């Protein structure tokens with residue numbers, strides 16, 4: 001990645017914000033600024049959209065989810081990657097954060113190492129998205145050529161149904177990112193279909209079994225959905 005990557009941390013708890021800043025700025029090329037309110041975040045993002053935003057959900061006055069919603073609605077900031085910070089207890093908040101278009105979330109208390117890893121993953125993903133989606137995924141076991149519609153695990157061809165293939169493709173394209181069942185239904189099945197969310201679980205289960213050694217790369221995120229991990 002060329003140049004400086006600018007990260008905006010939105011957190012009213014100064015200690016936490018400072019810790020994040022110090023941890024991230026240990027990586028070369030990252031410059032972190034801090035704002036303590038949603039208003040300030042919207043203003044800073046409007047003046048100069050950051051390359052990534054770390055947004056605390058629990059902010060005074062304007063909540064993190066409000067800020068996220070507004071950022072996504074504005075063309076200048078619609079594409080800014082957002083990692084949400086949430087409290088461990090509020091699963092509903094996490095779901096709403098992802099539904100609002102956050103790229104990832106991390107629950108408090110979190111390790112700074114994990115946060116830094118998430119930041120790198122989101123930035124990598126964004127870099128790839130800018131280059132155009134790769135047609136071929138190659139992991140330790142899995143090789144999926146989405147243009148040729150060919151999937152191999154440890155060199156052996158895997159036969160997938162069209163639905164399973166689309167499901168794999170969508171999960172891989174959004175790797176390291178939690179996809180809710182509703183999102184999967186919308187993208188893989190389409191709105192017109194009268195499919196129950198349970199059906200997603202069944203298809204993911206079958207897909208995982210067919211992928212054998214690569215199956216565990218599709219993680220269940222309890223209460224949220226699924227994530228393809230690298």
Ligand code: CA
Nearest residue numbers: 012013056058
């Ligand atoms: Ca806070």
